Amino acid sequence: MIAITILGNNSAIPAFGRNPTSQYLQTTESSFLIDCGEGTQIQLSKYKLKPSKISHILISHLHGDHYFGLIGLLTSMSLLNRKQDLHLYGPSALKDIIDLQLKVADTTLNYTLHFHSLKEEGVIAQTKKIEISCFKVQHRIECWGFLFKEIKNPRSIDIELAKSFEIPASYFEQLQKGEDYHTKKGTIISNEAVTIAANTPKTYAYCADTIFDISLIEKLKGVDLLYHESTYLKDLEERAAARYHSTTHQAATIAKMAGVKKLMIGHFSSKYESIDPFLNEAKEVFNETVLAIEGTCYKI
Amino acid sequence: MIAITILGNNSAIPAFGRNPTSQYLQTTESSFLIDCGEGTQIQLSKYKLKPSKISHILISHLHGDHYFGLIGLLTSMSLLNRKQDLHLYGPSALKDIIDLQLKVADTTLNYTLHFHSLKEEGVIAQTKKIEISCFKVQHRIECWGFLFKEIKNPRSIDIELAKSFEIPASYFEQLQKGEDYHTKKGTIISNEAVTIAANTPKTYAYCADTIFDISLIEKLKGVDLLYHESTYLKDLEERAAARYHSTTHQAATIAKMAGVKKLMIGHFSSKYESIDPFLNEAKEVFNETVLAIEGTCYKI
Numbered sequence: 028m029i030a031i032t033i034l035g036n037n038s039a040i041p042a043f044g045r046n047p048t049s050q051y052l053q054t055t056e057s058s059f060l061i062d063c064g065e066g067t068q069i070q071l072s073k074y075k076l077k078p079s080k081i082s083h084i085l086i087s088h089l090h091g092d093h094y095f096g097l098i099g100l101l102t103s104m105s106l107l108n109r110k111q112d113l114h115l116y117g118p119s120a121l122k123d124i125i126d127l128q129l130k131v132a133d134t135t136l137n138y139t140l141h142f143h144s145l146k147e148e149g150v151i152a153q154t155k156k157i158e159i160s161c162f163k164v165q166h167r168i169e170c171w172g173f174l175f176k177e178i179k180n181p182r183s184i185d186i187e188l189a190k191s192f193e194i195p196a197s198y199f200e201q202l203q204k205g206e207d208y209h210t211k212k213g214t215i216i217s218n219e220a221v222t223i224a225a226n227t228p229k230t231y232a233y234c235a236d237t238i239f240d241i242s243l244i245e246k247l248k249g250v251d252l253l254y255h256e257s258t259y260l261k262d263l264e265e266r267a268a269a270r271y272h273s274t275t276h277q278a279a280t281i282a283k284m285a286g287v288k289k290l291m292i293g294h295f296s297s298k299y300e301s302i303d304p305f306l307n308e309a310k311e312v313f314n315e316t317v318l319a320i321e322g323t324c325y326k327i
Numbered sequence: 328m329i330a331i332t333i334l335g336n337n338s339a340i341p342a343f344g345r346n347p348t349s350q351y352l353q354t355t356e357s358s359f360l361i362d363c364g365e366g367t368q369i370q371l372s373k374y375k376l377k378p379s380k381i382s383h384i385l386i387s388h389l390h391g392d393h394y395f396g397l398i399g400l401l402t403s404m405s406l407l408n409r410k411q412d413l414h415l416y417g418p419s420a421l422k423d424i425i426d427l428q429l430k431v432a433d434t435t436l437n438y439t440l441h442f443h444s445l446k447e448e449g450v451i452a453q454t455k456k457i458e459i460s461c462f463k464v465q466h467r468i469e470c471w472g473f474l475f476k477e478i479k480n481p482r483s484i485d486i487e488l489a490k491s492f493e494i495p496a497s498y499f500e501q502l503q504k505g506e507d508y509h510t511k512k513g514t515i516i517s518n519e520a521v522t523i524a525a526n527t528p529k530t531y532a533y534c535a536d537t538i539f540d541i542s543l544i545e546k547l548k549g550v551d552l553l554y555h556e557s558t559y560l561k562d563l564e565e566r567a568a569a570r571y572h573s574t575t576h577q578a579a580t581i582a583k584m585a586g587v588k589k590l591m592i593g594h595f596s597s598k599y600e601s602i603d604p605f606l607n608e609a610k611e612v613f614n615e616t617v618l619a620i621e622g623t624c625y626k627i
Contacts, residue, residue, distance in 0.1 A: 039403075039406050040368075040403045040406050040407065041368060041369050041372065041403075046369075065365060065366065065368070065369075065395075065396065065399040066365065066366050066369060068340075068341060068365070069341050069346075069365075069366060072341065089428075089431040089432055090432050090434075091398060091399055091402050091428070091432060095365075095395075095398055095399045096365065098391060098395055099365040099391055099395045102391050103339075103340045103341075106339050106340050106597075107340065118431070120427075120431040121431075123427065124424075124427055124428060124431070127420075127423065127424055127427060128389075128391070128424060131389040131418070131420040131421075131424070131468075132389055132390050132391060132468065133467060133468050134390075167433060168431075168432065168433050297406075
């Protein structure tokens with residue numbers, strides 16, 4: 028299970044009650060924060076999501092609407108007496124900014140902050156439940172997307188069935204490893220006959236600020252949920268390109284061509300009071316679209 | 328007229344709906360922002376106060392709850408196409424932080440930001456209506472208080488009265504300069520007889536985070552409104568001292584000994600859900616006390 032709660036869905040300037048980008052991703056094991064615009068710690072509190080549960084924070088790029096809330100969150104975690112390690116991923120200059128702000132405040136964090144500079148595409152973190160990789164997206168400055176893949180669970184033993192085939196409990200460890208069972212009479216009980224397949228691992232891709240870029244399609248193929256920015260409506264394609272952003276139709280085209288199961292769009296420009304037209308336009312191209320709505324939790 | 332709107336009254340961590348420190352000070356001429364905790368730009372918008380009216384921003388010190396909202400406000404002003412100059416005052420390292428954050432975002436501001444490093448006590452800015460000076464306060468790191476003094480207006484001419492004394496309009500400029508009028512018959516019409524005194528200039532002192540420090544009294548003598556932090560209730564005097572903060576009784580003692588007209592207390596610790604006890608305790612020492620309440624405008 029992957030559940031994503033939207034903490035902010037707006038671009039650049041907070042407007043019409045919409046906050047800058049941040050998403051809180053939960054698995055049954057721990058939580059992850061993706062981007063951290065100004066006010067994220069207040070949004071976490073508003074939606075009763077515990078900062079203490081966050082084990083990893085991923086920052087896509089160093090435009091303020093994606094990270095100005097980070098230093099406040101990091102220092103608040105310390106003031107709240109966090110002890111467990113925190114892993115932070117982002118462009119290398121992020122460490123300089125944090126170090127400088129802690130230094131001038133004569134502050135040290137209570138907990139260990141492991142900073143991981145994003146340098147090349149590939150797996151950056153793995154827990155028991157999830158694997159995270161990063162990939163490059165094309166924006167005005169260095170910018171990264173993130174792909175979350177559940178770890179494939181092994182098949183589980185159907186104990187009643189295994190017993191009915193007279194497979195001894197002492198063999199269960201080997202069954203778990205995928206081996207077949209050979210009876211004394213020479214019959215082979217295939218592993219699949221007495222084990223149950225785990226749920227298919229789910230995938231979530233987060234495409235931070237990006238220009239319309241078809242080279243992304245290969246990286247996003249078949250994901251269960253794709254978050255793709257859609258800063259503008261379709262009539263502003265030129266402006267979107269000039270600012271390295273995307274439109275509704277462009278985000279939906281990527282989703283369609285990558286054959287994703289569902290698309291979520293966000294990062295709406297502050298120029299729009301209503302975001303309803305975003306949904307209508309995206310659905311013209313890709314019907315399985317939802318809007319990133321603050322406070323809403325999307326489960327995969 | 329000086330009017331102060333409270334945008335945040337909490338210390339350290341946002342809690343119980345209270346935001347970190349920021350105050351918006353208005354004169355009839357322009358507006359000033361004092362400190363800028365995270366979320367200040369959202370608070371400005373909530374209380375319908377225009378960032379475009381702000382001509383000067385003053386940052387007392389570099390603990391996050393007093394400036395983490397600054398970079399967001401500065402960049403939003405630029406995105407909102409601000410053109411007029413902005414004057415920013417604070418400890419010198421503040422400039423390094425802003426420069427670094429603009430550099431990594433590959434961003435330049437649309438307007439000219441004049442950074443003034445606070446180095447010694449005295450007048451730091453003067454407009455037509457107000458003079459601002461800074462003074463040192465004792466905190467864990469370099470920290471400044473600010474004193475706002477209205478510029479004394481000249482006396483205004485009582486035109487009807489001046490005419491009744493047959494003072495020609497051509498002499499009004501000299502009257503305005505304070506000169507008496509000599510009639511042809513040799514009588515002296517004193518300046519005070521035909522001019523009206525302006526209102527007494529008002530004063531506002533902002534004591535940012537500070538330990539209980541009686542050396543402040545001399546600097547705050549007789550101000551109309553004193554903002555003094557009161558992070559803790561009176562029973563936590565030891566904790567207050569250890570953290571270079573003050574209690575209710577200490578803030579009220581400073582107000583009483585400095586003979587100020589009114590005291591406003593704020594910077595309440597996140598440990599307190601209700602702030603009502605702060606008012607009761609401060610009034611035990613100095614009756615003319617008010618709480619800094621978010622969204623409330625205090626006029627002098």
